[in-house]
């Protein structure tokens with residue numbers, strides 16, 4: 408069964424910025440872009456940096472430590488030094504709330 412977890416109010420999101428949410432003890436960054444809302448592992452795959460603090464460029468987030476670029480659409484790395492992709496989760500907005508599918 409598909410389980411959606413309520414993680415935030417849609418009103419908490421601002422376009423071009425990320426927030427950190429911690430459903431079930433996981434550390435996840437949620438970003439609002441022009442084309443939708445995306446969830447990506449908050450910890451950079453290269454080091455101890457929080458992607459929720461990163462700079463948004465199009466549909467990418469730039470790690471605040473060494474400027475690796477991750478696609479918010481699928482977590483892929485577009486620019487190093489990171490080499491490992493970041494995990495992403497499906498997101499849906501319903502009734503003004505943001506839900507993630509964690510499984």
Ligand code: FES
Nearest residue numbers: 451453454470473
């Ligand atoms: Fe993110 Fe190095 S910690 S690029």
